[in-house]
Amino acid sequence: IEGKTTALQQSESADVVGTSKKPLISVIMGSDSDLPVMATGCNILKLFDVPFEVTIVSAHRTPERMSKFAHDAPLRGVKCIIAGAGGAAHLPGMVAAMTPLPVIGVPVKGSTLDGVDSLHSIVQMPRGVPVATVAINNATNAALLAIRILGASNPEYFTKMANFMNNMEDEVLKKADKLET
Ligand code: RP5
Numbered sequence: 001i002e003g004k005t006t007a008l009q010q011s012e013s014a015d016v017v018g019t020s021k022k023p024l025i026s027v028i029m030g031s032d033s034d035l036p037v038m039a040t041g042c043n044i045l046k047l048f049d050v051p052f053e054v055t056i057v058s059a060h061r062t063p064e065r066m067s068k069f070a071h072d073a074p075l076r077g078v079k080c081i082i083a084g085a086g087g088a089a090h091l092p093g094m095v096a097a098m099t100p101l102p103v104i105g106v107p108v109k110g111s112t113l114d115g116v117d118s119l120h121s122i123v124q125m126p127r128g129v130p131v132a133t134v135a136i137n138n139a140t141n142a143a144l145l146a147i148r149i150l151g152a153s154n155p156e157y158f159t160k161m162a163n164f165m166n167n168m169e170d171e172v173l174k175k176a177d178k179l180e181t
Pocket of ligand 1: 030032060
């Protein structure tokens with residue numbers, strides 16, 4: 001992980017596929033048009049060597065697929081779901097309603113409303129059905145949060161996250177040093 005923070009933050013590659021048939025994290029999105037945003041999160045999961053899957057599940061266009069996905073995910077060993085959606089972004093909330101797994105929602109900016117519609121759709125969940133909502137288009141933070149969730153009970157991911165944070169701190173301090181000298 002060390003020394004890779006900058007590379008990862010700059011990584012915009014949308015050329016992603018899942019890494020494992022036994023994924024710990026599942027990355028889903030409402031449409032392939034969400035992929036450029038969601039790929040940034042997948043790249044983080046790759047960087048941390050977390051087994052993940054990535055696919056399209058639409059709350060509105062494939063409701064039965066969504067229901068099956070939410071039911072099967074814990075049975076397949078998935079520990080956390082990252083769900084990206086734009087517009088009337090019901091996917092994260094509906095999946096959270098159908099599985100006890102933690103769900104992290106990524107509001108995707110894709111409409112004439114600048115992503116505020118997606119943000120409000122995802123963040124305003126009713127009491128009892130939580131979705132951890134990250135900033136608009138910030139699939140990077142969704143992936144980092146998912147890894148922290150794994151790290152709470154997995155020392156390997158906990159240590160990797162601590163190293164990642166130290167590395168980020170070092171980079172900022174180096175930049176500050178440069179400005180001050
Ligand atoms: C949502 O509608 C998707 O998550 C996407 O952000 C948005 C637009 O989808 P497309 O019309 O581009 O397929 O369900």
